[in-house]
Amino acid sequence: MTQGHSIRLFLVDGTPNGLLTSEIMNWTGHVLTGPRSKLSELVQRPECGRTGIYFLVGPDPENSLRPLVYIGESDDVGTRLKQHNRPEDKGGKDFWEKVCLVTSKDQNLTKAHVKYLESLLIQSAGQIGRCKLINGTAHEYINLPESDRADMAFFMEQIRTVLPVLGLDFLRETSRPSREPEATTAAEPEASPRFTLEVPRHGIRATGQEIDGEFYVFKGSLARGSWVGTERGYQSLYNQLCEDGALVVGSEGCRVFSEDQSFSSPSAAAAVVSGRSANGRISWKAEDSGLTYGDWQDQQVSAAAAQSEEMEPT
Known part of the structure; x- marks a missing residue:
């Protein structure tokens, strides 16, 4: 039997459509998500000044079944999100309506870690096929020590566990029915x-x-x-x-x-x-x-x- 997980959710401003944080017991990761309309409040959070992974999510006007998703990484997620919030003709991205960022509570995620994570997540999202990626081809980052790669594999599995709870299904594995x-x-x-x-x-x-x-x-x-x-x-x-x-x-x-x-x-x-x-x-x-x-x-x-x-x- 699959073992259960305890996930803690916190409504930052007390409303279900506002900012939301999420944590899993015994995991150093910290998840913060919210609508684009709350970006001015989100970027003031201390998590946004850390190194982390972020996801921009929005509807695909050409495909009602799958959302558009951009997966990125940064040493300063807040600054990067401000850049993405600019009009598209000024280097921003117009499609997204929701943002989710993942950082570490102990702040031990390095630039090399998040680059490696970004590569894994882009590859995984592309293979699963529940979204249309804006990124294109994922770059391969293999210069991490073996122990760090194992840590990042575990970190990624926790991300894939918590995101569907927040309504973000694009990293959820597609189960295949048994033919026999x-x-x-x-x-x-x-x-x-x-x-x-x-x-x-x-x-x-x-x-x-x-x-x-x-x-x-x-x-x-x-x-x-x-x-x-x-x-x-x-x-x-x-x-x-x-x-x-x-x-x-x-x-x-x-x-x-x-x-x-x-x-x-x-x-x-x-x-x-x-x-x-x-x-x-x-x-x-x-x-x-x-x-x-x-x-x-x-x-x-x-x-x-x-x-x-x-x-x-x-």
Whole structure:
């Protein structure tokens, strides 16, 4: 089982949309985040005068699924953020709406450390593919001693743990569903059964699985050749997947998933497969039992509740 973490969050100005600090027990790192509208307050914080890593995050007007992200480093993060806040024609960056900076409470991060971290983070974000990087190609910094590289690898893992808690998902690993039931080991989270969704009238058959809170549709699954539902709901998601090449034109008027695709819910997945709004809780059916997704989930909740009752002292 994965070990739990204790993360401390502090609302600096007492509001959920203001400045926020975050720390993990027994980690020397310190995270400060906030909206661009609070930059004048953020740069006055002592953390901004330290050496650190920072992330600029904003929406991509050409892609609703993934944000734009810039990853940088500096000996004086506050000064660098002021530069990025200038108009674009004066060397600044216009796209970002949120900033997150990571420094060290013991101030032991050096310029070499953050350059190495920056390289690792850019490579990781690019491989994961949950965002569009503004940086381009990452530079490789390999002049750190072996012990420092190990320390930075641990530091990076803590960053990847805390950022999703702050709503920044671009460094979160994309879990892949197990294609075969026996592939799951005792150390891994128990995966859901494989589900299928069929629309016989249009020759559509898709398979998927839920893992780590996301619903995946497998590569090779079929989807409706075009969106036929109302112009709302998941139409923009369907169109975006077509534009990104995740849904490619197949035979007989269908589209084909070119890769395993994650969705936020079974209903989002069902809508894209069906080309119209759909209730994923009843559309997806388990291959082994024939239960709908909703019935399977209810069965899991009931079993967990029964087990909890058995463990209660009499």
